[in-house]
Amino acid sequence: MTVQYRDGIEIELSDGTRVVCDADEPDEDVAVVSHAHGDHLPATGTTAVCSPLTAAVGTARMDGQLQATSDPRINLRPAGHVAGSRATVVEDPDSTRYCYTGDISTRSRAYLDGFEPPDVDVLIVEATYGEPGYEFPPHEQVAGEIVDWLAETGAPVLLLGYAFGRAQKLQLLAERAGRDRVLTTDGVLRVNDPIESALEITFPAEPFDDTDLRPGDALVLPMTSGRIDWIDRLADEAGAVTAGFSGWAVESSFKFRGDFDVTFPLSDHCDFTELLALVDEVDPDRVYTQHGAATTLATELTARGHDATALKQGQTSLGQF
Numbered sequence: 001m002t003v004q005y006r007d008g009i010e011i012e013l014s015d016g017t018r019v020v021c022d023a024d025e026p027d028e029d030v031a032v033v034s035h036a037h038g039d040h041l042p043a044t045g046t047t048a049v050c051s052p053l054t055a056a057v058g059t060a061r062m063d064g065q066l067q068a069t070s071d072p073r074i075n076l077r078p079a080g081h082v083a084g085s086r087a088t089v090v091e092d093p094d095s096t097r098y099c100y101t102g103d104i105s106t107r108s109r110a111y112l113d114g115f116e117p118p119d120v121d122v123l124i125v126e127a128t129y130g131e132p133g134y135e136f137p138p139h140e141q142v143a144g145e146i147v148d149w150l151a152e153t154g155a156p157v158l159l160l161g162y163a164f165g166r167a168q169k170l171q172l173l174a175e176r177a178g179r180d181r182v183l184t185t186d187g188v189l190r191v192n193d194p195i196e197s198a199l200e201i202t203f204p205a206e207p208f209d210d211t212d213l214r215p216g217d218a219l220v221l222p223m224t225s226g227r228i229d230w231i232d233r234l235a236d237e238a239g240a241v242t243a244g245f246s247g248w249a250v251e252s253s254f255k256f257r258g259d260f261d262v263t264f265p266l267s268d269h270c271d272f273t274e275l276l277a278l279v280d281e282v283d284p285d286r287v288y289t290q291h292g293a294a295t296t297l298a299t300e301l302t303a304r305g306h307d308a309t310a311l312k313q314g315q316t317s318l319g320q321f
């Protein structure tokens, strides 16, 4: 068997079937999409093994359709990252079990259940924060600090985070803090709709139509670097305070790079300790790290006694059992 990082993560089973996960242009036997973040979505008009909610959010975010299908060899498990996100468990005919995590969080929070480590032989794990020093406080602590700050701040607030995932949690936190109005962009509202239908929850935001912001308003905005000037101008005109939300907020440079007044380490990924704990719990025969700090995480895992390899794009890793 081989695990490769080419266009997406490719797992070749003993019967020659290729399962390709999160490729831009999947052309293999079985295509899988873990979740509807832009860097994981395929080109438009793809049919892939994914959750119905990933297909719905992906379709809402792209011009074309993402169609969900299933495959008897593939079992999808909640990944705890964003609404509809799934880890992929593949059963090889030779009975080797693989898990490709995609992006994961083991913390249950808001409307998400944390990822439950599966019993597999080969684990392909994301490594976004796979480096010592990336430690997030407990979720309820971060959420509580955000709510307190939102409740204490009299000025309008601009809350910046990814349009899918962060923006929905920020709406709920602004509502919990009792802000007068929660406003957001059409792009975020388009993502809200399928999540509301699938999970039977309601996000509080109304459309922001460029009217004057008032004290008590919370405006949730997608974090898009191309709009920093626009956001700065909006904040100046309204006397608003800007806040950035990301796991990268554990680094002080995040605040300066984004020109935020305040930042909070609100993340949809495992932190470093959680990644180590996850691999320890799965205890696979072989682990591949992928994305972000893949090399550092593989080194740390090897030091802890795991058979760990960082997957580099274009490189083939032959497994041995």
Ligand SMILES: [Zn+2]
Binding pocket: 035, 037, 081, 103
């Ligand atoms: Zn993601």
